[in-house]
Amino acid sequence: MIALEHASVKYGHALALEDISIEVGLHEIVAIVGRNGAGKSTTLKTLVGLLPLVAGRRVFGERDISRLSVEQIARLGIALVPDTRRIFPNLSVRENLRIGAVAHQPGYWTEARVLEIFPRLGERIDFGGDQLSGGEQQMLAIARALLGNPRILLLDEPTEGLAPLIVDQLVEVFAHVHRQGTGIVLVEQNLKVPMKLAHRQYVLDHGQVVWSGTSAELQQQRQLVENLITTGAAQ
Numbered sequence: 001m002i003a004l005e006h007a008s009v010k011y012g013h014a015l016a017l018e019d020i021s022i023e024v025g026l027h028e029i030v031a032i033v034g035r036n037g038a039g040k041s042t043t044l045k046t047l048v049g050l051l052p053l054v055a056g057r058r059v060f061g062e063r064d065i066s067r068l069s070v071e072q073i074a075r076l077g078i079a080l081v082p083d084t085r086r087i088f089p090n091l092s093v094r095e096n097l098r099i100g101a102v103a104h105q106p107g108y109w110t111e112a113r114v115l116e117i118f119p120r121l122g123e124r125i126d127f128g129g130d131q132l133s134g135g136e137q138q139m140l141a142i143a144r145a146l147l148g149n150p151r152i153l154l155l156d157e158p159t160e161g162l163a164p165l166i167v168d169q170l171v172e173v174f175a176h177v178h179r180q181g182t183g184i185v186l187v188e189q190n191l192k193v194p195m196k197l198a199h200r201q202y203v204l205d206h207g208q209v210v211w212s213g214t215s216a217e218l219q220q221q222r223q224l225v226e227n228l229i230t231t232g233a234a235q
């Protein structure tokens with residue numbers, strides 16, 4: 001389990017996260033949902049140690065990892081696929097994957113297996129990173145992260161701007177990755193994809209958790225949660 005306990009984070013003097021408590025089990029799919037600027041990316045960056053806490057704790061299992069470096073947290077098996085995807089434009093798909101394999105931990109995910117779930121990448125294996133569509137870049141970024149055989153995969157708006165068909169393919173991939181034993185944190189601006197996959201959801205607004213609950217609770221309170229996401233906590 002990785003968690004933030006009463007965590008606060010600042011950019012300069014501005015508070016970006018305020019007293020956030022979020023927990024993700026190793027075998028869970030958890031969604032973090034909220035509108036632009038709610039603090040979703042900041043939460044992911046805080047989980048992986050890219051941002052320091054000004055209050056609260058970062059925890060892995062029973063262990064306080066508040067002061068561990070990004071590299072140390074990565075070694076615990078926490079991998080972030082940022083919304084920028086960080087594909088190397090001048091390297092081929094194969095080379096981009098090989099760079100992921102540098103951080104390779106033994107486990108289920110091998111180059112052959114990631115190409116099995118993303119056949120499109122196999123077809124484009126010698127294409128340059130800059131020749132890929134947005135959907136293919138997202139697939140490559142996810143494939144590269146999987147080669148590290150993470151215990152928890154954090155995905156920052158992985159479906160943003162992608163065609164519905166590609167989104168459906170990614171939903172299947174995420175379900176498959178989860179079945180292989182990886183926890184997933186899925187950041188999205190709306191409930192569409194989270195409703196299909198997540199066991200629990202957190203709604204953020206203004207750097208705070210304004211709602212959290214299981215999928216069953218979400219079903220019951222769907223309208224309230226939709227309102228919180230679109231209009232914010234103050235409404």
Ligand SMILES: Nc1ncnc2c1ncn2[C@@H]1O[C@H](COP(=O)(O)OP(=O)(O)OP(=O)(O)O)[C@@H](O)[C@H]1O
Pocket residue numbers: 011014016034035036037038039040041042043189
């Ligand atoms: N590097 C930064 N420096 C200063 N302020 C920042 C920085 N990054 C984010 N912020 C601010 O922190 C708050 C939370 O931003 P964050 O990117 O976490 O939101 P988000 O929910 O991920 O939004 P989006 O959907 O637009 O990515 C926003 O007010 C944003 O302007």
